[in-house]
Amino acid sequence: MTEPHTIAVLGLGRMGEAIATRLTAQGRDVVGWTRSGRAPGAVQVTGDASGAVAKADLVLLALFDGPACRQVLDDVGDSLRADTIVLNTSTIAPAEAAGLARRLGPSYVHAAVLGSVPAVAAGTLGILAAADQDALERARPVLEALGTVRRVEDAPTAAALKLIANSSLAGAVLALRDSLRQADALGLPRDQVLDVLELGQLGGLVARKRPFLHGPSATATAEFTIGALAKDLALLAAASNTPLRSASGLADTPAAPEDDIAVAATAPAVEDAVLEPLRAYIRGHATGDPAHFHDAFLPTAHIEGIRDGAFVSWPLDEYCALFPGQPAPDEPTRSRRIDAVDVHGTVATATMTLRHGADTFTDVFLLVRVDAGWRIANKAYHRRAHPRPRGPRAVQSP
Numbered sequence: 001m002t003e004p005h006t007i008a009v010l011g012l013g014r015m016g017e018a019i020a021t022r023l024t025a026q027g028r029d030v031v032g033w034t035r036s037g038r039a040p041g042a043v044q045v046t047g048d049a050s051g052a053v054a055k056a057d058l059v060l061l062a063l064f065d066g067p068a069c070r071q072v073l074d075d076v077g078d079s080l081r082a083d084t085i086v087l088n089t090s091t092i093a094p095a096e097a098a099g100l101a102r103r104l105g106p107s108y109v110h111a112a113v114l115g116s117v118p119a120v121a122a123g124t125l126g127i128l129a130a131a132d133q134d135a136l137e138r139a140r141p142v143l144e145a146l147g148t149v150r151r152v153e154d155a156p157t158a159a160a161l162k163l164i165a166n167s168s169l170a171g172a173v174l175a176l177r178d179s180l181r182q183a184d185a186l187g188l189p190r191d192q193v194l195d196v197l198e199l200g201q202l203g204g205l206v207a208r209k210r211p212f213l214h215g216p217s218a219t220a221t222a223e224f225t226i227g228a229l230a231k232d233l234a235l236l237a238a239a240s241n242t243p244l245r246s247a248s249g250l251a252d253t254p255a256a257p258e259d260d261i262a263v264a265a266t267a268p269a270v271e272d273a274v275l276e277p278l279r280a281y282i283r284g285h286a287t288g289d290p291a292h293f294h295d296a297f298l299p300t301a302h303i304e305g306i307r308d309g310a311f312v313s314w315p316l317d318e319y320c321a322l323f324p325g326q327p328a329p330d331e332p333t334r335s336r337r338i339d340a341v342d343v344h345g346t347v348a349t350a351t352m353t354l355r356h357g358a359d360t361f362t363d364v365f366l367l368v369r370v371d372a373g374w375r376i377a378n379k380a381y382h383r384r385a386h387p388r389p390r391g392p393r394a395v396q397s398p
């Protein structure tokens with residue numbers, strides 16, 4: 001096994017800079033290149049990517065996405081020697097990884113990395129490496145300078161596993177967001193909340209990201225951006241062709257793509273205005289007064305669901321006529337809860353759970369923002385009946 005003597009790092013963003021800095025600090029012969037020409041202090045840089053590649057035993061890619069990898073390889077391809085190892089640490093789609101493996105043949109090492117800038121600096125990345133045995137052994141000294149290598153059967157599998165890891169990271173960020181929103185609604189001090197969350201399941205994330213968890217930070221530098229994680233979730237949803245809730249949860253975050261992912265956990269709860277029609281709807285049920293439904297719904301709204309085995313679609317007036325103008329006799333025992341609201345500009349979806357006596361309703365709403373404010377454009381519901389309690393059954397309304 002020959003250890004690579006000369007390393008060209010292409011892409012000096014957050015990860016590329018940290019990788020080039022660590023390899024340089026370990027005494028390796030490293031030259032870095034990045035599209036923008038930016039020159040991080042501790043790394044020798046060049047503006048001539050092809051020249052750097054021509055001299056390199058190992059070319060390490062730390063680029064934003066698959067198209068960037070293809071673009072850079074197109075540009076330097078003529079300078080790559082047949083035996084030069086191309087070690088790709090970029091997070092890309094499984095199909096893109098398969099394409100690069102086909103294109104570059106046995107000298108390609110796909111090395112998806114788990115961990116961020118501090119893990120690079122400490123040499124504690126988790127590395128999912130897929131390559132021919134010979135190429136992997138040649139790349140191993142460089143990989144082991146950065147972290148712990150776990151061999152994976154092929155490049156698309158390594159890329160897919162990395163996307164799965166990032167979906168769990170996005171889930172954790174969004175779970176943290178839920179906790180912070182609930183804590184804000186209860187008026188709890190943020191520092192006290194973070195102290196307690198550090199003790200729990202999200203403790204590692206909270207401890208690492210604490211500088212960002214009061215909102216965008218003027219002092220802390222983003223280590224992993226919302227834009228990069230949103231890119232990974234979009235790649236995963238496209239590759240799996242299976243809905244991925246966190247993809248829209250993250251993409252709709254009102255924050256800059258260059259902000260650290262932790263800033264997504266600080267996004268405030270949905271604006272009160274979108275809750276207004278849902279609250280009017282709740283008042284309609286609580287009082288039995290249909291005037292509240294006229295406040296809640298657009299006049300064109302339909303209320304739809306399966307009732308006694310048949311599809312019903314009530315226009316709003318017909319629906320309102322079901323309500324007697326006074327609360328149901330068992331109103332004190334009824335409960336209603338808004339479960340989720342997702343706003344996408346001028347439209348939103350919401351779900352609500354209503355427990356009315358022996359029946360539980362799941363209401364699914366489509367809302368729109370019109371001139372007068374947010375209104376429910378349509379509602380569909382599912383009714384789940386529980387075993388009847390003893391005694392007379394209260395009248396149920398959907």
Ligand SMILES: NC(=O)c1ccc[n+]([C@@H]2O[C@H](COP(=O)([O-])OP(=O)(O)OC[C@H]3O[C@@H](n4cnc5c(N)ncnc54)[C@H](OP(=O)(O)O)[C@@H]3O)[C@@H](O)[C@H]2O)c1
Binds near residue numbers: 034037063071117225
């Ligand atoms: N940051 C993390 O914690 C982390 C962890 C694991 C994996 N990753 C993955 O590692 C890769 C790099 O992440 P990062 O955080 O370092 O991203 P970054 O800071 O945004 O850097 C991206 C790099 O890609 C270059 N680039 C982007 N588009 C390009 C194009 N079309 N042609 C040529 N170069 C292009 C940029 O060049 P210029 O800026 O010079 O224009 C920069 O060097 C991404 O795939 C990311 O998903 C990141």
